Amino acid sequence: MDFGLSGKTALVLGASRGLGAACARELALEGVTVYAAARNTAAIAGWAADLPAGQVVPVALDLSDPAQVAAVSAEMAQTGIDILIANCGGPKAGPATGQSTAAWQAAWEAMALPVMAIADALLPGMCARGFGRIITIGSSGIVSPIPGLALSNGIRGALAGWSKTLAGEVAAQGVTVNMVLPGRIGTDRVAELDAGRAAKTGQSVEEVAAASRATIPAGRYGDPAEFAAVAAFLASARASYVTGSMIRVDGGMLRNL
Structure with a gap:
């Protein structure tokens, strides 16, 4: 299947390893110019070494640093990004009981606010071009909260509400907004x-x-490449009528309807 992505541009957050790296690599293999953002840009250069020069552009970004988020958002808005893969690391494990206000605030500022700010900066260009894809990597904990991961369950659940709301606001401009929920990858x-x-x-x-x-x-x-294939489809021209959805990639792990 031709995904129709050759010549498009993407910004992938958290692209140094794991699901972010897998998604960035999959998009690059589809002919997308990928701006791969992470604190550890050396790791990006490592997994991208066998790809054509210039296909993957490492971008230094610490999502917990508001100044860096603002600077990268402005730079990428000028570049003209067609696809945003919003991926961020998970917070520390722990119960809901006894979590401090500081812990909740730190998780919110590191996981939710940067994604919302970057998406908001890129949306005007997407809408003007009539094509945009915002894909947020969530967690199965959104559908069935995972015991002992209260911070992740709460913050990713908030991102699910934001994603669904945004999807309805920009669908008529050719921009789709979806989430992909990994199980045990x-x-x-x-x-x-x-x-x-x-x-x-x-x-x-x-x-x-x-x-x-x-x-x-x-x-x-699951294999990270299996997850990345679903994200690449959602980024494609073929997925133009899929928006406001949460797609599970979990090997059937969740029993919820």
Whole structure:
């Protein structure tokens, strides 16, 4: 299938590793010029080394720094971005009980506000060109809150409400707004969560991972490339009538309708 993406431009947040890197690479393989943003730009250069020169442009960005977010937003608005992959790292694990106001505020400022600000800066250009894709990487915790990940559940849930509202506002201008919800994808973040659970329970990491795999009908963790393929489709011209949706990529893990 021709995704019709050759010649388009994308900004991918959190592109140094994991799902962000996988999405950035998939778009680059489709002929998109990708501005890959992260604090660790050396890691971006590493995974992009086999791609044509200039296909992937590393952009230094710390999403927790408002000044950097504002500067990159302005630069990318001038560049003319067609596709935004809004990806941010998850906050520390922990219960809802006893979370400090400072912890909630830090998670909000690092995960939600930067995504909203960057999208707002890019939207006028997308609307003027009559083509735009805003794809936010969420979590299965939006649909079925994950015990022990209260900060992530709360902030990503807020992003889901923002995404759905925005989708209705810009659909007539040719801009689609969707979320992709990963289940247990084999990334460093999931490995870190498994290791944390192993430390708390006294199990081995493999025992924790095996128990997790047993809850997934597909019987395995997903490959980041499988997730990225769904994001690339949503970015494509073929997905022009898909907006305001949350697409699960979880091997059937969630039983919710």
